[in-house]
Amino acid sequence: MPDALQIDAQFPGGNIVVDAIEDDVVRLHQDLRDTQRDWFYWCFRVRGAAGRTLHFEFTQSQAIGARGPAISTDAGVSWAWLGQQAVQENSFSCTFDKDSDEARFSFGMPYQQSRWQEFIALVSEQATHREYLQQHVLCTSDHDRTIDYFLVGCNDHEPKHRVAITCRHHCCEMMASYALEGLVDWVVRDPGPDAEWLRTSTQLFIVPFVDLDGVEAGDQGKGRHPRDHGRDYAGESLYSATAAIRQWLPDFNDGTLRVCLDLHCPWISGPRNEVIYLVGSSDQTIAAQQRRFSGILAAASTGPLPVSALDFLPFGTSWNTDDNHTDGIGFSGWAAALPDVKLSSGVEVPYATAAGAEVNQLTAHRFGADLGTALANFLRHLLL
Known part of the structure; x- marks a missing residue:
């Protein structure tokens, strides 16, 4: 039977x-x-x-x-x-x-904390890579999980630049996690000159799971009542992770914090949601650097997922308006106001298709390397 x-x-x-x-x-x-x-x-x-x-x-x-x-x-x-x-x-x-x-x-290709832990363990097995990857506790989540942050790259001496990268403010947006994994993998282990320059000159502060509780519970996260983690950077934060980031990052910034990126996935499908793009800031100085970075990222995208600078989403167009922020401020908007930050932006990684190419576990991971190359090229030529 x-x-x-x-x-x-x-x-x-x-x-x-x-x-x-x-x-x-x-x-x-x-x-x-x-x-x-x-x-x-x-x-x-x-x-x-x-x-x-x-x-x-x-x-x-x-x-x-x-x-x-x-x-x-x-x-x-x-x-x-x-x-x-x-x-x-x-x-x-x-x-x-x-x-x-x-x-x-x-709906997508789920990325849970267990995969990240296996990835970190794999990278840490090689002694030559351990100095470039440090794990620390950011806080305890609202449901008593340990939320970690990672210091990646230049950890053994004072870095010339610092970068902050967050992921899973909206817990369902899993494809962004594969890109983050690929970025960290590239920074720590790639033998090429761009990765070597970045990991010896730049320290990255990375929070892989801001809404860790939601990731593990299988929540939507987006539009969470009374506001979600991605809108929790105004007034008093509701969630322990966002409160900890707001407390920690200004201390991390000793005058060298140049870039803050928040990795997301867009809506379910459709033309605007099937390309990789940066979300434009209302601050024109920041927006100019976003456009510059979009061009650098497009040039660096030699992997399977194409990027076009033409897909940059200026503030005031499509969904990127004041109406989208009535319930709070996101990480990139808050971080843009920190001293010395030159570039702060959301980066949207589609769930399934990017400019006609298939987004999957492997291609999203490979995009992380392109994102790392773009960061290196952006910082290397940044006028301070």
Whole structure:
């Protein structure tokens, strides 16, 4: 007798509400939890489906992106896009192998804290790399998790430059984490002259999971009530991580903090959301440096994900207006006002497609190297 069909989200990053199961049709929707607006993150596990073809229908809002859902058959270690051929409107179908024990499906390719920890352990195994990578405790999260920060690069003497990079202010925006991993990997281990220059002249302060609780719980994060982590830099911070960053970063800045980047993913799909771009500042001095960096990043992008400086999103256009900041200020807006900061910006990494190219675990990781090269070239020629 075959195992009974089971669908659940009881694992780190899991998120789903099952409405009904009728024969081979599963009706379900993403769990918004404390998100005040509609959003699209979901991730669930299927067991007991060996040899069957199941049809998954999302019953509420748009939940499937540019390349269909992602599937993992190794408990979330590796992911692949099912592709649009599996999609019908807001639903998708999948035929399971006859020996399939478990499969996971998600809107994107989830990146949990466990993967980051494995990556850090791998890099730290080599003694020659340890001096370029230091792990410290930033704070304890609101749900008693340890939130770490990392000092990457020039740690054994006074650096010429300092850079701050944050990620997962909106916990569902997982593809940005692959880019951050690729950036750190490049800075610490790449033998080329750009990486060598950056790690011996520049110290990077990195917070890989600002909303760590949300990442592990599988929350949307975006639009969290009463405001999310990405809008928690005005007034008194609601969350321990953002409060700690606001306290720590000014002390980190001894006159050498030049660049602050906040890595994000955009909306679900569509032309504006299928390119890599910087989010323009209302400060024209900062915006000029953002445009300069956009050009440098485009020139440095020799990997599989193309970047065009023409995709820069000026303030006052599309969603990038004052109306988008009525509930608070983001990290890059707050950091732009810190002394000596020349460039502060959000960087948007699409979920599935970047200028026609496939975004996945490998290509997003490789984009991190391009981002690192751009940082080196920007800082090397920065007029102080």
